[in-house]
Amino acid sequence: MKMELNKEYVLALIAVVLGLLAGAILMMLTGNNPLQGYYFLIRGGLMSIERVGNTLATATPLIFTGLAVAFAFRTGLFNIGAAGQMLAGGLCATAIGLSFAWPKVILLPTAVLGALIAGALWGFVPGYLKSRFNVHEVVSSIMMNWIAYWTVYYVVPGYFKGPYLETESRKITEAASLKVAWLTKMFSGSYINLGFFLAVLAVIVIAFILNKTTLGYELKAVGFNRHAAEYAGIRSNRNIVISMMISGALAGLGGAAFYIGYASNIQIGVMPSQGFDGIAVSLLGANSPWGVFFAAVFFGLLHSGKGFMNAMTNIPPEIADSIIATIIYFAATSILIERCWDRLKKYLRGAK
Amino acid sequence: MSFVVEMLRIRKEFPGIVANDDITLQVKQGEIHALLGENGAGKSTLMSILFGLYQPDGGEIRIRGKQVEISNPNVANDLGIGMVHQHFKLVHNFTITENIILGIEPKRGLVVDKKAASAKIRELSEKYGLNVDPDAKIEDVSVGMQQRVEILKMLYRNADVLIFDEPTSVLTPQEIQELMKIMRNLIAEGKSIILITHKLKEIKAIADRCTVIRRGRLIGTVDVAETSEARMAEMMVGREVNFQVVKAPAKPGKVVLAVENLSVLNNRKVLGLKDFSLEVRAGEIVGVAGVDGNGQVELVEAITGMRRAESGKIMLNGKDITEASVRSRIKAGIAHIPEDRHKHGLILDYSMEDNIALKVYDEPPYSSRGLLNRNEIRRYAQTVIEEFDVRSGQGAISVARSLSGGNQQKAIVGRELAQNPELLIAVQPTRGLDVGAIEYIHRRLVEQRDKGKAVLLVSLELDEILSVSDRIAVINNGELVGIVQADETDENEIGLMMAGVKRGDIR
Amino acid sequence: MLKKGMGLIIVLVVLAVAVSGCFTKGGTNLKVGMVTDAGTIDDKSFNQGTWEGIKRAGEELKVETKYLKPGGTTEADYMKEIGNLYDAGYKFIVCPGFKFETAIYQAQDKYKDAKFVLIDGSPHAGDGKAVVKENTVSIFFAEHESGFMAGIATALQLKEGEVGFIGGMEIPPVQRFNWGFQQGIQYANANLGTNISLKAENVIYQGSFDNVAAGQQLAAQMYDKGVKAIFCAAGGVGVGAINEAKSRAKAGQQVWVIGVDVDQYSEGIYDGNKSVILTSAMKKIAQAAFDMVQAEKDGKFPGGQTLTFDASNNGVGIPDENPNLSEEVQTKTAEVFEKLQSGEIKVSDQRGNLIK
Structure with missing residues (x-):
């Protein structure tokens, strides 16, 4: 077990370094100094307490969606519907936040719980279709993405639009926001919010479920070998539904962290990219909860440092986006690197 | 002396193991040369090299004295080497002719000249006594016939050297006799045969010489006529072997398992098991004999709850469990050593302790209120590992994948027996194991019986059925052909029954 | 797993240290920055129009120009890019589109020594009540x-x-x-x-x-x-x-x-x-953007005002050339x-x- 972990840790680091190298090559090709580029990228993400806060705030939804994807992966499922689950969660949280005038101690937990339930529901549908009718979860969860997208499109202008804008909901009140004054002040005005702590909590809870509970034991068993799980009396269909619901609930919480934390309203016509970035986060994090956490923080750093790198160098924003995408792409290919590694070892042995 | 095939000092490595280490195999023109070794000894690797599927890391291959490099199966074909695979590679809704000419269709203009092909096949069939109808469809002919089609495929391609990979594993004893006759015909016509097998009796019956390999190394090549079975077994295993399963007469008690008029669908959604009835009593081992694919899987999966019964009843200790879940059957005392230890028996990426806990993790003390108790699980796993002598690199925390097949199987047997089950269902429990492990597992089965438990043994190895069982139920085409007392029958009778001949018809 | 994260951070810190000191500060020139709305810089619409005006100002008025593309379309995303421009010395910031209204509302307080031009919108706290501070100009079109x-x-x-x-x-x-x-x-x-x-x-x-x-x-x-x-x-x-x-x-x-x-x-x-x-x-967006840069250059930045570009000041209309008319x-x-x-x-x- 220990050996395995070490290997994954090395692979992830190699992947990150390769990604940074590829990004460096891209910077050089566009006539920029990569060392300078990375210097400003890192400064952009970390040079002030506010920027550290923003890096963590950017990472927060990614931690949730990364966890969602990783959790489903562990059960042998590919949840590509994290974006839709985020939207469903975010819409539900926003709707609760805008509909009730309760005190914060009641309203905020209700909104977060609503997001969790809505995300779980959005995960339940593909899970149920898979277990009952063997509909592939990739297909159905992509369709659920669009159902969420158009539901937001219909519900927000219809019921929650502001007095002057059709394209987004009213701003949620302070009572429904994950942003809290002391935290904003501590990070001198950054967008970090309670969502980050929820995310850390989620990482701990998911790690606990996977490693310490019979549920986690069953889910992983189904993921590794569905036949053997069934042979042992584990109802894999039930576990598929549970797994998708937990995965969806995580993404739904990510929606809350994003729409009532990082942002303070929900916009129509936007499919949150965090849903898909979650796949890369999960891959880099080797599907382990803490791996996901650090991968998400790394991606958060890239995303939030990018603008400053742009501002300080002559790298145009479009190239900067390509550089970030390249780093993410490489970082997410640690599996490929593993294969190359094995092949190289074989080759070296053959050469002897 | 003319050797038709010479494989000299062949070496082949795979990551972590040396599959072939300096093996030399020389086949004379016109002989049947047996290649003997336990599963995993390196027989298949060696033959795959000869057939061009693998490239050797060292050594050389000579065909009719000329050094060659066999880079792929086409080269092997051109050199006159043909292989009859253990699992046939046939298109089921094609005719025999169509299957044989597949890939080398004779053409007249743009049209496939099936008539000419069919005539040639008929001629070959007569010459070698194969008795094949070229126009029959594969799905309509027996397994034995399908094997002959595979042989014809090779002959049609003018193969001189035929490799038979475990050809008897899918045949009834009578079909095996037929096959041997065909092999003799082939030799008479000047062909050479390499016979891959681990069955000594067959070697003794048909082979001229025998090359024995063990754990990737060459042990020696012997003249079969001058070597006893026991000696060959010793060469194969590396020590003296006791074939006999020692057991006292059974003392059957109450009925533990009663299967009544059970019908079950197979994977193709037709009845794979039809109106099947069987009783297994406490303190007896009932063997189920039959050729592979005749309903054994459906029977076992219906009893264990992995497959739904269409009709009929399954009773365990007098309680109807026909509709019960897999888990409740496990808790009611059914243990199951599955046929495929990688597909069903183990979660290969789980540690040994997690695998050993697979059927108890949900009950105290191994878990309570949904939380696993890792310490208890480890303690339990360690007892099982110790008691069943499961050897692995890191004990309880080794990943199941890293264990050898024999140790994996021992772990499964250990896990199932540790539950102290009322009924033990063992399916092919010794498949792919070395002789030592086979002895061990047989002893465990008998021990279970002697403890007053019921044992249902399903196996394709007739020897195993005959030596371990007290009673034998023979299954053919999903139906029960008959039940016989093990000490009142022989291989011949069981063989006929496996082919579907009812007992009354024999005598 | 904790080790993995530490490793990452160490790599990044080493990189940062290795390259520190490459920082060069621009001259005293006016630096004009822009944050794009959703969509690309060549959207044939607001982004492009605004950027063309700024580019023209860059050539004719010799100011440094730069645009940044936010990672999303939330207020936080916009604020981050405004912060990036500000920290990089771009203290004249043009934002096209009403989506920037709440971001500019915050930015005009947060970055008091910077100037903001909001095209097609006016800053407010999310309640629609316009608050245009002394360092901000809000521009509308008829x-x-x-x-x-x-x-x-x-x-x-x-x-x-x-x-x-x-x-x-x-x-x-x-x-x-x-x-x-x-x-x-x-x-x-x-x-x-x-x-x-x-x-x-x-x-x-x-x-x-x-x-x-x-x-x-x-x-x-x-x-x-x-x-x-x-x-x-x-x-x-x-x-x-x-x-x-x-x-x-x-x-x-x-x-x-x-x-x-x-x-x-x-x-x-x-x-x-x-x-x-x-x-x-x-809507002559480019013209509006250019005019504002020029006003700043001339020391006549109309801070605190809400300007309407209409026919009377040539801010709207059909193109000068219409080959199909x-x-x-x-x-x-x-x-x-x-x-x-x-x-x-x-x-x-x-x-x-x-x-x-």
């Missing part, structure tokens, strides 16, 4: 006047027949384009001898700004019903309509689209040099424009009894 001029030009050129309108979302600026366009048609029919009809069924808000396929479909339906020209104030939806018009024009049918925001003539080009864009109802039409249109500038003609920004 879309109804722009739509009015497009209506006049269209009516004069077509003389008779049916026209239509496709809007994106039903939001005030789009509505004003629509209402102005209708008033333009009415004015031409009443005073300039044209006979153009605009039926209620041919005034449609698609509901989004990005559904290209829907735009194409809506345009096809209208053209099938005999509509000759469609005024599209609908972003990507309009692109769909333009595509439909182009494929019909290639097949020989004479159909037109009236563009919006910027001169969309080049968007409608087919068969070499012909275009389906009859004319465009422009005849000389006569252009002359007559110019005459009407003069009357609009002088206040002789008044265009209402309210619906009144107009269609939707």
Whole structure:
């Protein structure tokens, strides 16, 4: 077990370094100094307490969606519907936040719980279709993405639009926001919010479920070998539904962290990219909860440092986006690197 | 002396193991040369090299004295080497002719000249006594016939050297006799045969010489006529072997398992098991004999709850469990050593302790209120590992994948027996194991019986059925052909029954 | 696993240390930055228009320019990029579009020594109550006047027949384009001898700004019903309509689209040099952006004000060159424009009894 972990840790680091190298090559090709580029990228993400806060705030939804994807992966499922689950969660949280005038101690937990339930529901549908009718979860969860997208499109202008804008909901009140004054002040005005702590909590809870509970034991068993799980009396269909619901609930919480934390309203016509970035986060994090956490923080750093790198160098924003995408792409290919590694070892042995 | 095939000092490595280490195999023109070794000894690797599927890391291959490099199966074909695979590679809704000419269709203009092909096949069939109808469809002919089609495929391609990979594993004893006759015909016509097998009796019956390999190394090549079975077994295993399963007469008690008029669908959604009835009593081992694919899987999966019964009843200790879940059957005392230890028996990426806990993790003390108790699980796993002598690199925390097949199987047997089950269902429990492990597992089965438990043994190895069982139920085409007392029958009778001949018809 | 994260951080820190000191500070020159809205810098609309104005200022007024692309479209995303520009020394920041309203509201307090230009919006806290601080200018355009001029030009050129309108979302600026366009048609029919009809069924808000396929479909339906020209104030939806018009024009049918925001003539080009864009109802965004930079340069930055660009200050109207309009039409249109500038003609920004 220990050996395995070490290997994954090395692979992830190699992947990150390769990604940074590829990004460096891209910077050089566009006539920029990569060392300078990375210097400003890192400064952009970390040079002030506010920027550290923003890096963590950017990472927060990614931690949730990364966890969602990783959790489903562990059960042998590919949840590509994290974006839709985020939207469903975010819409539900926003709707609760805008509909009730309760005190914060009641309203905020209700909104977060609503997001969790809505995300779980959005995960339940593909899970149920898979277990009952063997509909592939990739297909159905992509369709659920669009159902969420158009539901937001219909519900927000219809019921929650502001007095002057059709394209987004009213701003949620302070009572429904994950942003809290002391935290904003501590990070001198950054967008970090309670969502980050929820995310850390989620990482701990998911790690606990996977490693310490019979549920986690069953889910992983189904993921590794569905036949053997069934042979042992584990109802894999039930576990598929549970797994998708937990995965969806995580993404739904990510929606809350994003729409009532990082942002303070929900916009129509936007499919949150965090849903898909979650796949890369999960891959880099080797599907382990803490791996996901650090991968998400790394991606958060890239995303939030990018603008400053742009501002300080002559790298145009479009190239900067390509550089970030390249780093993410490489970082997410640690599996490929593993294969190359094995092949190289074989080759070296053959050469002897 | 003319050797038709010479494989000299062949070496082949795979990551972590040396599959072939300096093996030399020389086949004379016109002989049947047996290649003997336990599963995993390196027989298949060696033959795959000869057939061009693998490239050797060292050594050389000579065909009719000329050094060659066999880079792929086409080269092997051109050199006159043909292989009859253990699992046939046939298109089921094609005719025999169509299957044989597949890939080398004779053409007249743009049209496939099936008539000419069919005539040639008929001629070959007569010459070698194969008795094949070229126009029959594969799905309509027996397994034995399908094997002959595979042989014809090779002959049609003018193969001189035929490799038979475990050809008897899918045949009834009578079909095996037929096959041997065909092999003799082939030799008479000047062909050479390499016979891959681990069955000594067959070697003794048909082979001229025998090359024995063990754990990737060459042990020696012997003249079969001058070597006893026991000696060959010793060469194969590396020590003296006791074939006999020692057991006292059974003392059957109450009925533990009663299967009544059970019908079950197979994977193709037709009845794979039809109106099947069987009783297994406490303190007896009932063997189920039959050729592979005749309903054994459906029977076992219906009893264990992995497959739904269409009709009929399954009773365990007098309680109807026909509709019960897999888990409740496990808790009611059914243990199951599955046929495929990688597909069903183990979660290969789980540690040994997690695998050993697979059927108890949900009950105290191994878990309570949904939380696993890792310490208890480890303690339990360690007892099982110790008691069943499961050897692995890191004990309880080794990943199941890293264990050898024999140790994996021992772990499964250990896990199932540790539950102290009322009924033990063992399916092919010794498949792919070395002789030592086979002895061990047989002893465990008998021990279970002697403890007053019921044992249902399903196996394709007739020897195993005959030596371990007290009673034998023979299954053919999903139906029960008959039940016989093990000490009142022989291989011949069981063989006929496996082919579907009812007992009354024999005598 | 903790180790893994530590490893990452160590790698990054080492990188940071290894390259520190490459920091060069710009001169005392004015540095003008822009944050783009959703969409690319070459969106043929707000982003592009604003950036063109800033670029022109960069060349003519010798200021440093830079635009940044936010990672998303939330207030936080915008604020981050404004912060990046500010920290990099760009203290004159132009933001195109109403989506920046709440971000600018915060930024004008947070970065008191920076100046902000908000095009097509006014800063507020999320409640719609405009608060324009001393370091901010809020710019609006009289879309109804722009739509009015497009209506006049269209009516004069077509003389008779049916026209239509496709809007994106039903939001005030789009509505004003629509209402102005209708008033333009009415004015031409009443005073300039044209006979153009605009039926209620041919005034449609698609509901989004990005559904290209829907735009194409809506345009096809209208053209099938005999509509000759469609005024599209609908972003990507309009692109769909333009595509439909182009494929019909290639097949020989004479159909037109009236563009919006910027001169969309080049968007409608087919068969070499012909275009389906009859004319465009422009907001002179580039001009506005340029003017503000120049004002700052001259020390006359109108901080705290809300400016409206309309006909009177040449802030709206149709393009200077309209290859698809005849000389006569252009002359007559110019005459009407003069009357609009002088206040002789008044265009209402309210619906009144107009269609939707």
